[in-house]
Amino acid sequence: MPRWSMIAPALVATVMLGSCSVPTDKHVSRERVQDQIVEEVTEQSGAAPDSVSCPGDLAASVGATLDCTLADDGQQRHVSVTVGSAEGDQVDLHIEQTIGRDTVTKQITEQISRQIGRAPQSVTCPADLGGDEGATLRCELRDSGKTYGVTVTTVNRGAVTFDIKVDEQPE
Structure with a gap:
């Protein structure tokens, strides 16, 4: 069993899924979308x-x-903003924030470094981690000529945390 196979402490980040309704004239201005994102994040986390x-x-x-x-x-x-419905001059926006793969790989690398006293050879993740509770992402850790799978799971989508778990056996 590799020395880093323990579940890593969760990273706290703000990830949410929200919905809001805004007036429109066949489009929602960039400024209005940005304002809605700021409102949603501020409401979820308490800070803009x-x-x-x-x-x-x-x-x-x-x-x-x-x-x-x-x-x-x-x-x-x-942050991905999607139009959920559009009726008359009202548009329902769904806002979902994800944690970028670069942030996830950095957190895996830092956690492994703390556990084994040095950075692994490499960590790669194929995509961003979704903000919905239970969303998972499979990443890959290479060290000492071996490749291990890493599962990253979103635990809570409010003031979101995610867990990192390295497979016990190499692939």
């Missing part, structure tokens, strides 16, 4: 993020999405 940046306006049609970036405490996270 440092900044939110979206590349443009969001079309007011069901299923339309816009990917934005949220910066807080020196970390950037991805």
Whole structure:
């Protein structure tokens, strides 16, 4: 059993799934989307993020999405905004924040480094970690010529935590 196979302490991050209704004229302006993200994050965490940046306006049609970036405490996270419904001049927005794969790989590397006294050779994750409770991501850790699977699981989507667990046996 590798020395780092224990469940790592959870990382606290703000990840949420929210919904809000905003007035529209066939699109929701970039500024309005950014304001809605700030409102949702502030409501969930009690503090506003440092900044939110979206590349443009969001079309007011069901299923339309816009990917934005949220910066807080020196970390950037991805925020996906999707139009859930659009009736008349009201649009229902669903906002989901994910933890970027770079942040997840960094946390795995730091945790393993603390446990074994040095960084592993490499850690890679194929995608961002979803913010919904129970969302999982399989990453890969390479060390001493062996490859181990790493499961990362979102535990709580409010003031979100995620757990890191390294497989006991190499692949």
